[in-house]
Amino acid sequence: VTETRSSRKTSGYARLRLAARAGALAFGRARARTAALALLVAHGCATCPDGTAATVPAAGGPSTLVGQLRLVPHAGTRRAPARESAEVGGARLVDYSTPGFAVVYLEGAPPAAVTFALAIADGPSGPHLAPANGALGAGGTIALTNQTDAPHVVSCPEVGIVARIPARQTLQIPVHEPGPLSLFLLDRSAPMAQLFAAPGPYTVVSGAGTWELRDVRPGPQRVRTWHPRFAATTRPVDVAPDQILQLQLEVGVERGDD
C-alpha cells in the first residue's frame, strides 16, 4: 500500500504553507484551506521530494484528509488479458482504471445521522432501485420511496426487513449497525442496490478515485476502505490540528487487512 505521510521539514511543505498564508490573506481562513487543498490535488505538490506528504498547519481546528484510491491487480496479472479473454466469449474484465463504488471512512467518531434517499423507479427494463450504490452513516435511515404506480416488495437481509411498499409510499429503514447493506426487489429477480453504512465520517470515492474527508478531528484516526469486491483496508494515521493530509490508498486481492 502506498502511503504518504505528513512532514513539516520539506520544501514542498514550505511552499504549501506560503500558499496557504497567501490564501488566508486574500480570502480568509476557510477559503485558504480550500485553496491549499486545490493546490495539493491539482498540482501534485502535496507530495514532497522525499516522498512524504505536505501539510498545512494552522491553529488547532479540524483537519482534512484527501487522496486517491487505486485498485491494484493481482501480482503476476498479464498486461493484455483482454485479447486472451476474447477467446472465451469476450469475458468482461475487472476495470482497474477506476475503483467503482468504494467508500473511505473513519472509525472512532460517530457519523452524522442522515437519511439516505433510495427509490424504486420505472426504467426501460422494468422497476429498479436507484441509486444502485451509496453510503450513509450507521444510525441513519434509508428512506425508500416507491415512485412507481404499483406496489413492490423489498428485502434488506442485513436489517431483517421484507416489506411491501404501496405505490407512491415511502418506507423508513433504520440502520443501526455499520457494514454493507443489500436491498433487493423480491417481486423481480434481479434488481438490487448495494449500500454501505459507515461507523464514522465517510465519503464515497469518485469515479476518478479521489476522495476527501473534511472536518476530521485531530488525533489518532483509522482510515478504512470498503469495496464490494475486495477486502477492507485500514490505515492508522495521526492527524494534526488544521492539517491537510494526503493519503494514497490501494485496494486489491493482496492489499486487504491481515
Added chain:
Amino acid sequence: MIERALATGAVLLLLALPAAAHTETVKGSVELGVEDALIENAGPIVVYLDKGDTASGTAANVPPARGPLQPVKFEIRQRHARFSPAFLVVARGDKVLMPNDDTIFHNVFSYSRPNDFDLGLYARGEMREVVFEHTGPVNLYCSIHESMSATVYVTPSRLFAIASADGRFAIEGVTPGRYRLRSWSRRLPAAETWVDVKKGEPAQVRLVIPQPVTP
C-alpha cells in the same frame, strides 16, 4: 454345551454391535409472509440443522457427518469465464476442487472472513483446492474477470438441503433429538426455529420470513 456357548457368544456379539442409527426426514417449507413477495425470486435458500444450545441460545453444532458411506467430491470449475456452479453448499471441513477449464488464466479469491483465501493465478488444466473450515457464506471472485462470482455456503454438518423454487425442502438422515433449523439466502433475512425429531414421526416445519424482530 458347545451349542450353548455359541448361542451365548452370539448374543454377546449382538449386544456389542452398535445399533443401526434410526433416522428421520425433516420436511418443510420456507415461506414469505409478505403479500406479493415471490419466493422464487429469493434465489437459492439453504436450510440446515444444528444443535443450538437451548439454555444459552448459542450454537453447538452437529459434528460433520462423514464416513466411508458418504464420499463427496465438490468442484467449482472455471469455464467460459464463469464459475460453475455459481452456488454450492458444503459442510464445514469439506474440500472444494477448483479446476481451470479455460484457455486463459484465472484467479480465485475470497475476502469472506474467516474463510478468506487467494489461490493465485493459474492456467488451463491446473487445479487448486480450498478447505472450508468455518460456517457461513463465502463469496468467490476472480481478480481478472468481472463476470466471475460465486457463493459457497458452509453449513455445520451435512444435515442441510436447498429449498426448491416453491420453498419446500427435505433434510434426510436426522437422528431423533432437538435441533435448530436455520435458513440462509443472499436475498432474505436469516430465520430459525426449533424442531423436535422423534423416532417414527417425520418432522414437519414451516419457516416464515421475515420473523418478528426480538428486542
